[in-house]
Amino acid sequence: MKIVILLARYFVGLLFIFSGMIKVNDPVGTAIKMEEYFEVFAGDFASFFHFFVPYALEIAVFLSVLEVVLGIALLLSIRMNVTSWILLLLILFFTFLTFYSAYFNKVTDCGCFGDAIKLTPWQSFYKDIILLVLIIVLFIYRKNIKPILKVSTGDIVTGTSFVIGIIIAIYAIRHLPFVDFRAYKVGANIPAAMQPSEDLRYKYIMTKDGEEHEFEKYPTDGGYEFKEMILLNPEAQPKITDYSVWNDEGDFTDQTLEGNKLLVVTYDVKKSDSESFQEINNLLTDIDNSNITSWVLTATDGATFETFRHEVQLAAPYFFADATVLKTILRANPGLILLKDGVVKGKWHNNDIPSSQEIMTLIGS
Template identity: 40%
Template sequence: METNFTPTRKKTQTADILLNISRIFVGILFIFSGLIKANDPMGFGYKLQEYFHVFKMDFLNDYSTWLAVIICGLEIILGAFLLLGFYRRKVAWGLLLLIIFFTFLTFYSAFFEVVTSCGCFGDAIPLTPWQSFIKDLVLLAFILIIFKYKDHIQPIMAKGTGRGFVTFMVFLISFGIGIYTVFFLPFIDFLPYKEGHHIPSLRVLPEGEEGDVYEFIYTIKHTSTGETKDVTDKEYMGGIWEDENWEVIGEPSSHLVKKGYQIPIPDLFISDAEGNDMTDEIITNPYYNFVVVSTYVDKLSTADIIALDRINTTIRDLSSDYNLRAVLLTASSSDIANRLNEEMDLVLEAFYADAVPLKSMVRSNPGVLLMQNGVVIKKWSKVTFPSKEELEEAYLQK
């Protein structure tokens, strides 16, 4: 009798081992991924907007940040419940549906080259589309094991008051983190404009570093025979360019040979209304410089306008007593900025930059950076910008 049951017992033990390994791996990874993105839901929302554009769902753009909060919260909840053993069947189905959806997105991004980074781990751990797809395939394999043996999962707590409280706390923390960081900025800033960074030095290639190396391909044609062939720039400059029998057809193409040092801030260009380059003047200002960032001032809500008015009033009061500068950076047109200035009587000088670097400066619209000599001293969201007295005590009277 015992011999007949041994294979079944061993098979059950093997299944339980596979299930427990899968639960730990998937649970921890889902919690980690959800927490990283919940730390910066606005940034993840920008990534969602890229997908919305690809699938012609731009009508969802205005809701991208809150959709990001929901997705991040669900990831954390599924991961936590998987480790706790709660709601095993619902969790197994949720994990399976979510990973199938993510795998489709990452494959579509990689194959059609439509989104350069999936944002799976936010800006903390950038992944290429193919890396993201492979990661999702690995996760899919583990989740299939969880789905197959979901009935073997045992909760660490029996049903009752204690389990209900834990469930409530999981929901509260999972969604609360994302909601908090929407209003109060990320706990950890992974972007190049973080506090303490010297912006001018992040715009240039450091001494001793090498940038990306590209190879250029020329298509050349023999003037007598009509023969055409492709040659590299080294081959072309090695002597072919001197041969009058060969002529270049069209424009050369290029491809990356070796990836080099990536300049953290390669795209910052600040101009005035006439298009003059004002970047260095603004970011290297030796005095305290309040940089108010509003990516699109024409998209400010009523609450945003109220916040901007409070920021503007505070800075105006400070400017009468201290030598400081205050600027507004926006990607909106000068006409829109001028109209806002007339309506609100802004003390801020309006300058213009592309939306991409502005979105990286501060995850709030509007948001404020306090800079001096190119260094980001402090960042505030529209909610956390302090009063005149607090700013004087913390910075200006020192």
């Protein structure tokens, strides 16, 4: 049993640290996922869940750092009575969350490992079931797990871990994630990511005379009734499927991926840092006579954005895109993304506006 407890401690501890660090790396992305859950719960259970939406970022930071601290506490056997109780309550909540999402198909990605590892709702639920079993074992035998450190030393370790985690999360919020796991990371080729990496192959499930038959090509002879089509190589699917840019004149998606484009992303002007637009405007003026075209992408309605752009004196054509897509592209509001023929050359938070010389260097001008 000692071996089982030891393996359970290390497995659960390391997994919690990994999961928490992935989220601490990108608190804004975690907050977006939590907002999605709050909206679902508000519609399915009680409207008071709407109260938590404005505080999603703060909650995301706390829970992400808590995961890391619990993982460290478990590895070092720090205050196992308290640690095991918190772990048990958390995993019970997470298991309910993933089951509800999977069974009722409410949230298609739990965000358990951020954008680093994508799990289907049922995969997330099965993962939590395994963790639940292991944590129950640790909970039952918590008094048999001897602390590695003195209580006072353990408190210093967990307290320091919590403070460091908060500092890292705040830095990631005020700048950009340290590691970008999304399809729009620097170096990504957006047009290529919008295409499958190879021809998609399907398996067709057909019925005839009450029996099921499988075909790799759709049968042309009669008598078969279509039942289901299964993708055989899902890993070949496009990594980007929802990127679209438009205005009242039509679709401009392809144009954003042609030539040199500096895109100012501000998905919601009501939540935007308006003071940073002075520095952005200076940059747009500096590159105005270069071979770089400046566009603005927003999810704000036209009338509201017209008022806003006059307030901040933003002299650049603007286009619309989906808010979720813009949040995926850039964890900043506003922020900048530099494209060269659809390849991401640079991304900046509004706290890190680059110089025109830096822009020119990245483009190769």
